Amino acid sequence: MASAVSMGELVALRPLLDWLPGETLFSLCSRYHFISGHRTPAQTCATLFGSHRAGSAHDVPSHVQTLVDRTHGALGTAREIILERTLLPFYFPFHPAPKSEHWLTQIATGSSPVMKAQLGLAASQFGASHPLKACPVCMQLDQSGYGVAYWHVEHQVPGVHICQVHRKPLLVATDKVSGRDRFGWILPQQARLQSSMDEEFFWNGDHHLLAESALAFWRLPRPFAFSPEKLDKLYLSELVRLEIAHHVTSRIDQIRFDQTLYGVIAANSLTKFWPWLASTKGLRSLSARLRRMVHPTSPRISRHPLIHLFWIALLFDSWQDFWSAYNNNEYLSLYDIAPAGKTTGPTMKGVGDSGDPRRARLVEAVRSGQSISMAAKQSGVTVATAMSWAAREGIASPRRPKVLSPDVRVQLIKQLQRGIDKTIAASAAGISVESVTRVLLTEPGLHAQWREARFSRMQEQSRGSWRKIVEAFPTSSSSDWRKLDPAVYAWLYRNDRTWLQTSIRERSEPLAVATQRRDWKTRDAVLAQAVRLTALEWHVAHPGKRMTIGIICETVGGLRQKLSAIAKLPLTRMALLNACSHSLAKASTSQKTVL
């Protein structure tokens, strides 16, 4: 019985159970499941976690301490495994530190069946499942580098829809979502992976901001926790700054808010991930949920990180912008902080600040015709404070212009000159895409500059992606390169053909050599797998004994003859080293020389 496997045997299997870079706990266990030859997922659960149903959830693990004990801590502590090898730290910064600690203990020592409900996932429109995700380029590289495609933890974090390394849209697995297979073990090669978004959408969107911020949440050190009240105030102050909320009453211009929100959803093709956002009802419901958080009299907090990702995409240009704004606390000076438990909304503090010497200077400057934002800058106060001081003196706030204000127009033109997408520019300026097009076509020379800048960006991205493929697979044929990224190939073929053809012509070596190399690669992968399986069977049959190359050579046909060419077989070399790592210290000189 697998459940009767002793600790000693698991420790002997340890070289085969080492982490791959950035691998998830679920991935390592799935690899173990396939190498072990167990017939049912329950056998692997029992061997690793001590119970037939334990540990196979790919998002919220359980009984991690049992795995740690059975591997004598070789994989790290339970805490390290949960914090570094699962997506869960994504949720922790939005909950009080003691609560997160409680979950950590529960998952380490047993299970936490109510954790998803306590995180508010079950009740949220975003759902409680975390579909497995994989990058097609990482899969290829892992297959050739490690002999197996595995699940990367950074791809699994909610809100991450692209691979940050290869800038490719992630593929989404339909397995493990519900039904009986949710108890199974699976690796990317066996999963039913579907493309999550069109390349065209991908190039136009701003997925990097979402992915960057989601990963930043995931990486925040323990025991950091956001103050939900501070976040709500930060969002409101930004809305005031962007003139989406009124500077005195804090009331939100719902039409502008919804337009901006829609811009973010469209630019990031978020309806692909959350189809309910495509309906008017879904959009309204999200808008209402966000606006409730900045309600002037009874704001509500939200502890769902995805809701905060929406805010960041709505209001900030980068994670860094958001993070410095959150930490500099400047926005708090705009409001009286309501005592804990009191539900009255924030009230503008600057309004009654008649003693501040800057106030008279600022009011004077605005009266003499200076713009509010310029006067605010010169006085060293925020625009929101400047507006409230001016309003107190009876100076009407500038009405939102029917045409673009000169400041916004200058900003918009700068962004368009850099080749920014029209949808994003429209969202940032709070105007329609049609208005952006009008500016593009009416400002002399701007349309040509915009097209040129967009071309350069696409060219840089496409050439970069192509170079990475060529470098990663130097001996593959150009048609193989093309298959690895058809969209990049198509773009280069249409727009940058001379460069593309040169890169293919100037490949590092002739094709005949490449074919030979490919044969070695295939041979290497097959031999390495044979070595791993032989080692596994031998360790199970001889717990605690030392493995030697001689023993492996007796079983793996043709291996002995290949040892003289081991330099050409890196995967086999690695598999041999792993298999014999217990005995290497005392290994014979000849064995050391070979490896």
Ligand SMILES: [Zn+2]
């Ligand atoms: Zn990747």
